[in-house]
Amino acid sequence: MNKDVFKYSDCPVYRSMSILGTRWKPIVIYMLRDHKARFGQLHASIGTISKKVLTDTLKELEADGILFREEFKEMPPRVEYTLTHKGKTLIPIIIQLARWDNEHYEAKQVEKTA
Template sequence: MNKINHQGCPLTAAMNVIGGKWKPLIIYNLNKSSKRFGQLDVQIPGISRKVLTKQLTELFEDGIVLRTSYAESPPRVEYQLTKKGKRLVPILNSLCKWGCNILEEEEEAA
């Protein structure tokens, strides 16, 4: 997150954390259980490994996600939500419901 640019505005600060193209989806995917890098890659169709890495790193730096790396080979890395991340889930849920209305309207228009 950009700690300089939110200018003390909590709404902007929040948007800086969840505003990446795939971040809400990543958080949503980690809601039910922790996941490995490869699982996220598969379960979020369309995301590239590079961007997945980057957004996971940012979510980690922002304290939304925990990263556990096991000293195995082939490597195993698990991601899970922190408490801070879990507090975000109900909000994303509301947003999701609101988004459903949009999609319905779109269908009606089509």
């Protein structure tokens, strides 16, 4: 399904999920929550993401105004990614998701051992 169907919907959840609706986008945002990072640093931090998927994810987040890609004209060339103001406003939401997971993950672990 075309992403634009969700982006121009009247439903705010559809619109939000058109930006955050992949497995990796919230993770990338969380990794950039308090610092800038280079591609290799993000890839190493996440670990299980392929380089192609990370590249696509970063491009989509940049296109949606969630992160800023800064190129440095030096040798060797480098690129750093940081959250924009819009991206930073997602941090409390993602932290709340992490808290929700911690609460329910721990409860699930207790149920398994009981």
